[in-house]
Amino acid sequence: MKTNIAYAFLFFSIVLFSACGPSTKIEKTWTDPSFTSGSTTFHKVLVIGNLKDESTRRIAEDKMVAAMKTVTGVQSYTYLQANDTARGSVESRLIKDGFDGVVVMHLSSVDKSTSYVPGTTYGGWYGGGYGGWYGGGYGTSGYYQEDKTFYVETNLYSVTEGKLLWSGTTSSLNPSKLDNTIDEIIATLKAEMVKQGLMKP
Numbered sequence: 001m002k003t004n005i006a007y008a009f010l011f012f013s014i015v016l017f018s019a020c021g022p023s024t025k026i027e028k029t030w031t032d033p034s035f036t037s038g039s040t041t042f043h044k045v046l047v048i049g050n051l052k053d054e055s056t057r058r059i060a061e062d063k064m065v066a067a068m069k070t071v072t073g074v075q076s077y078t079y080l081q082a083n084d085t086a087r088g089s090v091e092s093r094l095i096k097d098g099f100d101g102v103v104v105m106h107l108s109s110v111d112k113s114t115s116y117v118p119g120t121t122y123g124g125w126y127g128g129g130y131g132g133w134y135g136g137g138y139g140t141s142g143y144y145q146e147d148k149t150f151y152v153e154t155n156l157y158s159v160t161e162g163k164l165l166w167s168g169t170t171s172s173l174n175p176s177k178l179d180n181t182i183d184e185i186i187a188t189l190k191a192e193m194v195k196q197g198l199m200k201p
């Protein structure tokens with residue numbers, strides 16, 4: 001059974017996280033003018049996660065492949081070799097092995113900024129006994145903190161057409177846990193593609 005492009009994007013859906021977290025949001029997207037729902041069919045997709053390191057790459061690829069429902073997803077770490085550097089030869093092998101799509105997720109940049117977190121004060125002046133006033137209160141001092149925003153770009157390529165079909169960039173502010181952040185990115189991309197009509201909810 002053929003699977004149109006809207007369903008091919010289902011690999012972005014996440015099983016355990018139905019909504020994106022507050023720290024991740026979509027920044028921008030681009031769609032090839034010829035790329036519309038049902039115009040392109042995918043059966044087998046290679047998933048590449050060029051992120052922080054090899055461990056992160058494997059986690060990201062495993063999560064994306066696990067979330068795919070209607071197409072066959074293959075992690076790049078199980079398919080590509082260290083000497084696969086010539087694009088032409090890799091594309092020829094992809095076509096020979098039945099791949100028609102490639103998804104590439106990579107960390108495009110990390111921005112650092114400083115923000116001020118104001119202190120808090122509790123209490124104040126209280127009416128005291130003995131006819132006097134007692135000045136009281138407690139709280140925390142303000143402080144500066146360094147914020148880090150991670151920008152991840154995800155691209156979908158057509159192997160058969162040899163071109164980029166869709167691209168989306170997400171930003172994640174001060175991510176604390178790798179697994180959660182990747183889940184948030186996938187869920188955020190899914191929500192954006194649903195919004196653009198590229199896949200069903």
